[in-house]
Amino acid sequence: MMVKEKRKVEFDTSLEEGGKSFALRDLLDGNVLTRRAVLKQSRFILLLVFVAFLSIANRNHAEKTVIRLNRLQSDVKELRAQSITISSDLVRISRQSEVVRLVNQYELGLEENLEPPKKLIDLND
Numbered sequence: 001m002m003v004k005e006k007r008k009v010e011f012d013t014s015l016e017e018g019g020k021s022f023a024l025r026d027l028l029d030g031n032v033l034t035r036r037a038v039l040k041q042s043r044f045i046l047l048l049v050f051v052a053f054l055s056i057a058n059r060n061h062a063e064k065t066v067i068r069l070n071r072l073q074s075d076v077k078e079l080r081a082q083s084i085t086i087s088s089d090l091v092r093i094s095r096q097s098e099v100v101r102l103v104n105q106y107e108l109g110l111e112e113n114l115e116p117p118k119k120l121i122d123l124n125d
Contacts, residue, residue: 100112
């Protein structure tokens with residue numbers, strides 16, 4: 001048969017100095033920072049503060065990125081609309097009737113060729 005050994009369990013009573021319990025008055029007076037328990041946990045507290053700063057910095061960076069993304073999206077919409085407008089103006093101006101009208105308006109001395117183009121054939125080949 002196996003016999004179970006009883007283990008002695010000891011609790012660390014150093015968290016409470018002289019039987020004092022944590023009170024709101026100690027927190028307000030600043031006495032809580034002089035306790036050994038807080039001093040023992042100082043590395044952990046510093047780690048928590050560091051993680052909190054990282055979290056705040058990350059959120060700030062994410063918000064700036066979202067604002068920049070929204071601004072760029074609105075710029076893209078504006079530029080797309082401007083591109084469509086310029087493209088339609090170019091199509092309108094490049095029509096033959098519009099070209100003839102502009103040539104006559106600016107008196108360039110050009111005339112519209114009414115004959116169809118002729119194909120040149122090389123007889124040496």
